[in-house]
Amino acid sequence: MFEFLAYDLRKRLKGSVYLTVGMGLLTSMMIWVYPSFGNTFEGDELLDAYPPQLVQLFDIRTIGSLEGFLAFELYVFGWVILLGLYVAYSAASIVAEEIDRGRMDALLAMPVSRRRLLGEKFAALGLPIGLVNVAIPPVVIVGAGVIDEPISAADVAVLHLLSVPYLFACASIGLLASVVFDRASVAQRVALGVTFALFLTESVLTGTQYELVGAIAPMRYFDPNAVLLDGSYDFVGAAILVVTTATLLLSSQLWFRRKDI
Amino acid sequence: MAAIEIDGLTKDYGSVLANDGLELTVEEGEIFGYLGPNGAGKTTTIRMLLGFIRPTSGTARVLGRDIRDERALIEAKRSIGYLSDEPGFDEQATGTEILELHAAVKGDTRSEELLELFEPPLDRPIREYSRGNVQKLGLVTTFMHDPDLVILDEPTSGLDPLMQQRFGEFLRGERDRGVTVFFSSHILGEVRRLCERVGIIRGGELVTVEPIDTLLMQSGKTVRLSSRQPIPDDVLAIDGVSDLETGSAGGGATDGFTECAFTFTGDINELLARLPTEDLLDCSIEEAPLEDVFMQFYGGDSDV
Numbered sequence: 001m002f003e004f005l006a007y008d009l010r011k012r013l014k015g016s017v018y019l020t021v022g023m024g025l026l027t028s029m030m031i032w033v034y035p036s037f038g039n040t041f042e043g044d045e046l047l048d049a050y051p052p053q054l055v056q057l058f059d060i061r062t063i064g065s066l067e068g069f070l071a072f073e074l075y076v077f078g079w080v081i082l083l084g085l086y087v088a089y090s091a092a093s094i095v096a097e098e099i100d101r102g103r104m105d106a107l108l109a110m111p112v113s114r115r116r117l118l119g120e121k122f123a124a125l126g127l128p129i130g131l132v133n134v135a136i137p138p139v140v141i142v143g144a145g146v147i148d149e150p151i152s153a154a155d156v157a158v159l160h161l162l163s164v165p166y167l168f169a170c171a172s173i174g175l176l177a178s179v180v181f182d183r184a185s186v187a188q189r190v191a192l193g194v195t196f197a198l199f200l201t202e203s204v205l206t207g208t209q210y211e212l213v214g215a216i217a218p219m220r221y222f223d224p225n226a227v228l229l230d231g232s233y234d235f236v237g238a239a240i241l242v243v244t245t246a247t248l249l250l251s252s253q254l255w256f257r258r259k260d261i
Numbered sequence: 262m263a264a265i266e267i268d269g270l271t272k273d274y275g276s277v278l279a280n281d282g283l284e285l286t287v288e289e290g291e292i293f294g295y296l297g298p299n300g301a302g303k304t305t306t307i308r309m310l311l312g313f314i315r316p317t318s319g320t321a322r323v324l325g326r327d328i329r330d331e332r333a334l335i336e337a338k339r340s341i342g343y344l345s346d347e348p349g350f351d352e353q354a355t356g357t358e359i360l361e362l363h364a365a366v367k368g369d370t371r372s373e374e375l376l377e378l379f380e381p382p383l384d385r386p387i388r389e390y391s392r393g394n395v396q397k398l399g400l401v402t403t404f405m406h407d408p409d410l411v412i413l414d415e416p417t418s419g420l421d422p423l424m425q426q427r428f429g430e431f432l433r434g435e436r437d438r439g440v441t442v443f444f445s446s447h448i449l450g451e452v453r454r455l456c457e458r459v460g461i462i463r464g465g466e467l468v469t470v471e472p473i474d475t476l477l478m479q480s481g482k483t484v485r486l487s488s489r490q491p492i493p494d495d496v497l498a499i500d501g502v503s504d505l506e507t508g509s510a511g512g513g514a515t516d517g518f519t520e521c522a523f524t525f526t527g528d529i530n531e532l533l534a535r536l537p538t539e540d541l542l543d544c545s546i547e548e549a550p551l552e553d554v555f556m557q558f559y560g561g562d563s564d565v
Contacts, residue, residue, distance in 0.1 A: 003362060003365040003366045004362075005367075006365075007358075007362045010358075011351070011353065039446070043462050045413075101344070101349055101352070102295035102347050102348075102349035102352060103349035103351060104313075104349075105308070105343075105348075105349070106273060106345065106348055106349060106350060106402070107508075108311070108313060109311055109338065109341070109345075110314070110338065110363065110366045110367050111335045111336070111339045111366065111367055112339040112366060113331060113332070113335055145322070155465075166479045178465075257331065259490065260313070260314040260315060261314070
């Protein structure tokens with residue numbers, strides 16, 4: 001049991017470390033530039049100059065405090081969009097790339113069910129998702145201390161915790177694309193396209209009569225602003241994301257079982 | 262119990278009927294050659310046997326287990342070795358890492374012995390492997406868990422002649438230990454050296470299943486002769502000569518010919534005894550290409 005998980009974890013280790021270092025640099029840079037923003041502009045002076053569409057798109061509430069600045073610059077942009085797309089793209093390769101490169105036969109010739117193979121390969125995405133969310137909170141908390149803008153450690157920790165089900169939900173979108181499409185390039189494009197489209201749907205429709213449509217987007221259930229600015233934690237949203245992930249994973253497994261490879 | 266029982270196995274892709282109602286039984290402990298030109302449907306059959314693609318109708322049993330039942334087939338796979346026609350391994354991994362994964366999942370009782378025999382470069386990443394090295398690693402993963410049944414799709418492609426011979430000897434040794442071997446090929450010579458029985462597939466249909474000796478007797482050889490002195494026509498007026506084409510180097514000779522090519526299906530000794538050996542410039546006797554066998558036995562309308 002778990003041989004494929006162990007193998008994939010080893011395979012993903014290097015990439016996960018690079019990803020974490022990259023996000024660490026992004027985080028440090030955001031925190032480092034914040035004081036010059038704060039000193040140059042009074043309150044939300046800069047934000048007032050932004051086009052309102054952009055403010056709505058990225059759900060920017062304020063950049064007058066470090067929390068608001070990070071919620072937008074780091075978490076909406078870095079976590080919701082960048083990491084969401086990254087895990088969707090990675091998951092899209094799981095099956096499609098193995099088939100595309102003619103490697104799936106050698107795997108399935110072994111005594112393993114398709115369901116287990118898919119489950120273990122998907123679970124291995126827990127490494128990049130876990131590593132980045134364990135390593136970055138200390139950077140944020142220490143960084144905030146260094147620029148003398150202390151931030152609630154509990155809020156930061158919970159924010160990262162809540163981002164885990166969000167990222168798995170994005171990954172499960174990629175996984176489904178991966179079993180539906182045979183060619184890796186197609187699966188990857190579809191995963192990126194769908195994930196980004198869901199983000200846009202959720203952002204653009206908020207506050208309109210079609211707001212309900214945005215409920216299908218994982219982004220609806222993970223709100224960095226609410227956590228950092230209001231200290232409100234949406235655990236129900238997290239549960240919805242867990243259920244979404246489980247549903248998409250099961251659907252992918254069923255599809256994969258019936259698929260001619 | 263037969264190692265493989267194929268029962269009405271059909272795969273219909275809509276535009277192509279890749280396998281059409283195949284019926285075939287492979288007994289335990291035999292080396293069975295599955296022969297056919299590229300595109301005949303060999304790989305389709307093999308991939309159905311391993312559960313990679315689902316039959317449109319019909320079924321098969323490998324080691325007594327129905328291929329349509331995933332759980333049963335997984336049990337069977339513990340005792341099956343498989344080598345694909347184009348084995349693919351994780352390009353980033355080294356050969357050692359690949360073997361470790363295979364060993365963890367299905368066990369490893371003899372990789373040491375196999376590595377001495379086939380010698381893939383284990384320390385290097387797969388992306389640096391040549392086609393032949395991938396094939397060697399594939400052979401190790403196929404046999405490392407000491408399977409009862411091995412299914413090999415074009416196993417010698419990519420192997421150099423020395424390695425092909427070593428592989429042939431190894432396969433006969435496996436057969437003697439009681440292992441059942443089912444392998445596909447489009448090379449008649451290779452099948453002749455290794456198999457006891459062959460099945461020939463053409464256009465998705467199994468056209469014949471015969472012991473190799475019977476097939477070879479029928480298939481014939483391509484003979485080419487070149488002589489200093491004209492050879493009388495009646496030298497080749499014996500049973501088993503067909504498709505005779507003659508010519509004369511000088512152009513003027515009327516009785517006989519100095520060059521000829523024909524297909525011969527009789528006893529090669531009888532033919533040689535009739536030839537005027539002292540005047541021959543050249544004589545070649547080659548196995549007829551598989552395509553010719555099809556042409557000869559299954560009619561000129563062959564689309565192979």
